[in-house]
Amino acid sequence: MPAWTPGQLKTRGVVLSVEDLLTLDWPKLAFDAGLTTIGTHVTPSQVARFITSEKGQQFLSDCKKYHIQVEHELHSMHDLLPRSLFSKNPDMFRMNDQGIRVGDYNCCAHSKSALDLIVENALKYADVLRATTGRYFYWIDDGEPMCRCEQCRPFSDSEQALIIENAVVSGLRKKYPDASLAHLAYANTIIPPVKVKPAEGIFLEFAPIYRDWAKPLTDRSAGGIGKIAGKNRFISHGETLDLLSANLEVFPKGTVQVLEYWLDDSLQSKWKKPPVKLSWYPEVCRSDVQTYEKMGVTNITSFAVYIDATYKKMYGDLGFIRSYGQILSGKAG
DSSP states (O other): OOOOOTTOOSEEEEEEEHHHHHHSOHHHHHHHHTOOEEEEESOHHHHHHHHTSHHHHHHHHHHHHTTOEEEEEEEOHHHHSOGGGTTTOGGGSOBOTTSOBOSSSSOOTTOHHHHHHHHHHHHHHHHHSOOTTSEEEEEOSTTOOOOOSTTTTTSOHHHHHHHHHHHHHHHHHHHSTTOEEEEEEOGGGOSOOSSSOOOTTEEEEEOOOSSOTTSOTTOTTOEEEEEETTEEEEEEHHHHHHHHHHHHTTSOTTOOEEEEOTTOHHHHTTTOSSOOOOOOOHHHHHHHHHHHHHTTOOEEEEEOTTOSHHHHHHHOOOHHHHHHHHHHTTSOO
16 A cells, blocks of 8 residues: 555545536636546536637636646447437447347447447547647446447446547557546446456546445445446445445556545435535545545545535535635644
């Protein structure tokens, strides 16, 4: 286990939807909190419309003024492989458990034409959504199943996702040699890949959505209900940490990012507005950050979706943002 020094994180970030960025001065909030990075969300097309707008350009200018890095953490497959292509090109899309090609989610990871188009569109979006860090995030569909065709079936969802990501990062690096791409370990991809190895430029992003945010990860018996390998069951903090350790054995050291939910009011609001008041547990966050850093995690960010002008009008106090930033910086919080 590496020596641990608090406050040495490369990334201290938040991930925000376009709606959050439209209505609240997040670059200034991030700067005041000592954060380094803002990640936009949700889809490539949605974020591209924002970034190319007047308000989006002002957001980029403000981030530059405050020395805030900009990344784009995106649910991408519907934009990278448009569903409208299914009727003419069903083989590009996944096969379900009944052996039928369906155009609902993701793709066939062994379809060369699908991968070629996904890479082409990833490059087009990268031209518009340039990451100031060189790190890109093109996620598969949110927790949805992968392909079950004869070629794909032997590969887990994590392995199929990595096949796609390896193709994308290879394409990105031909144009942007220093580009890197996240492998999102989350829900159905949280079990680490075995049969497929990460290509040069792939880094791990670990997103433990199934947990209890009122209790620290060091409480190994705590946890939450979630779906892993197609089954809903209890997932303990102990299992979550073990899965992180297993993923750390597969992906390059020194590049790992944890994507947490400590500030994610959309999750606490069950993704419905009006938002509830955020339950913020600074002692849990502080303990978790220490746990992650001691495991060798070098980058930490958190969803903070629904923290917008409406939230501020309803509840006023946004002090949890500064508290979060101080914790990531190794200060009192």
